[in-house]
Amino acid sequence: MRDTANRLSIAPMMELTDRHYRYLARRLSRCAVLYTEMLTTGAVLNGDKEYLLGKDAGDNPVVLQLGGSDPVAMAESASVGEAWNYDAINMNVGCPSDRVKSGRFGACLMAEPELVGECVQAMQASVSIPVTVKCRLGIDRDDSYDALKGFVDTVASKGCTHFIVHARKAWLDGLSPRENRSIPPLRYEYVYRLKQEFPSLRIDINGGIKTLDETLEHLEKADGVMIGREAYYNPAVLLHADEKIYNTPFERPSHQDTVNTLAGIARDYARYMQNQYESGVRINAMSRHVVALYQGVPGARLWRRHLSENASKATDAITLVEQALNFVLSPASSTPLGCPETEQRHVP
Numbered sequence: 554m555r556d557t558a559n560r561l562s563i564a565p566m567m568e569l570t571d572r573h574y575r576y577l578a579r580r581l582s583r584c585a586v587l588y589t590e591m592l593t594t595g596a597v598l599n600g601d602k603e604y605l606l607g608k609d610a611g612d613n614p615v616v617l618q619l620g621g622s623d624p625v626a627m628a629e630s631a632s633v634g635e636a637w638n639y640d641a642i643n644m645n646v647g648c649p650s651d652r653v654k655s656g657r658f659g660a661c662l663m664a665e666p667e668l669v670g671e672c673v674q675a676m677q678a679s680v681s682i683p684v685t686v687k688c689r690l691g692i693d694r695d696d697s698y699d700a701l702k703g704f705v706d707t708v709a710s711k712g713c714t715h716f717i718v719h720a721r722k723a724w725l726d727g728l729s730p731r732e733n734r735s736i737p738p739l740r741y742e743y744v745y746r747l748k749q750e751f752p753s754l755r756i757d758i759n760g761g762i763k764t765l766d767e768t769l770e771h772l773e774k775a776d777g778v779m780i781g782r783e784a785y786y787n788p789a790v791l792l793h794a795d796e797k798i799y800n801t802p803f804e805r806p807s808h809q810d811t812v813n814t815l816a817g818i819a820r821d822y823a824r825y826m827q828n829q830y831e832s833g834v835r836i837n838a839m840s841r842h843v844v845a846l847y848q849g850v851p852g853a854r855l856w857r858r859h860l861s862e863n864a865s866k867a868t869d870a871i872t873l874v875e876q877a878l879n880f881v882l883s884p885a886s887s888t889p890l891g892c893p894e895t896e897q898r899h900v901p
């Protein structure tokens with residue numbers, strides 16, 4: 554599937570959106586566009602390609618996010634991404650970490666729209682898949698709407714037609730990457746205005762979006778919505794995405810309730826983990842992604858604890874997950890030591 558003109562995407566997140574998480578996310582939504590973690594051009598060109606770029610055949614649509622600012626290296630890396638069957642290439646112009654800044658890529662490139670445009674142009678010349686840009690509203694004191702508009706105008710003039718805008722600026726000096734994801738205020742109105750003023754561009758909105766209902770509201774004023782942390786720390790939010798956002802119900806075995814539907818997904822993921830384990834992947838490198846599958850249901854805390862405490866020494870992912878499922882599928886009989894769970898059931 555090459556169509557990334559899509560309404561919902563799951564954000565690129567370093568250390569989180571690896572191929573294993575993407576396998577899980579794809580069990581929750583067939584339609585949402587998934588992103589890789591950011592890979593630097595150095596890693597793509599010189600690293601272990603199977604490890605960095607390999608993915609499950611059923612993952613697509615997946616976008617490869619690149620970090621870099623040398624147009625030649627970006628173009629070569631984009632070609633590698635196309636050869637590895639990614640559906641689009643995205644350039645990171647939003648990451649504020651020091652490591653990234655010293656390499657002259659990420660959010661600091663908001664100050665160099667000409668260079669970003671050159672990278673886009675070079676990548677577009679080397680691949681036939683879409684090339685997109687993920688950016689912030691601005692950086693430091695350069696955070697006016699006009700500055701954002703100028704950035705988009707310049708990059709679009711070099712051929713970029715699709716921007717994903719994290720709707721807050723980044724403070725490059727003084728805030729950590731984590732703080733930069735929560736302290737600068739969200740200004741969705743800047744993104745809506747971009748869409749109004751550049752109607753022919755595709756403008757996706759990102760930042761602080763937590764539910765499918767919020768997603769639908771943003772889709773009234775933007776072309777697409779990107780969800781990051783909520784899709785990782787509460788992946789069940791994706792469970793009804795296909796039906797609500799795409800009007801394409803996900804055909805999956807029907808169970809009487811969400812808890813059992815999620816159990817089917819957990820069991821599928823357990824089989825996946827076991828296969829991967831047999832080819833050398835540690836179970837706890839994969840089980841960490843499924844720990845948050847249950848939120849707010851009786852037994853969820855014990856589910857999480859069982860996986861977290863036992864995954865590092867586990868050799869059988871299927872048994873590990875079955876044991877953890879006992880806590881959510883029959884919490885009353887599984888709660889140990891008379892320690893009642895007080896969490897309320899409210900999985901969407």
Ligand SMILES: Cc1cc2nc3c(=O)[nH]c(=O)nc-3n(C[C@H](O)[C@H](O)[C@H](O)COP(=O)(O)O)c2cc1C
Pocket residue numbers: 564565566567568569590591618645646647648687719734759760761762779780781782783
């Ligand atoms: C742990 C973590 C790692 C991230 N890594 C990246 C990254 O590699 N590239 C990127 O463009 N954004 C990265 N982000 C930012 C997200 O893509 C997203 O823009 C941000 O979290 C705001 O969306 P949210 O509020 O829905 O989480 C990261 C965010 C988190 C929490």
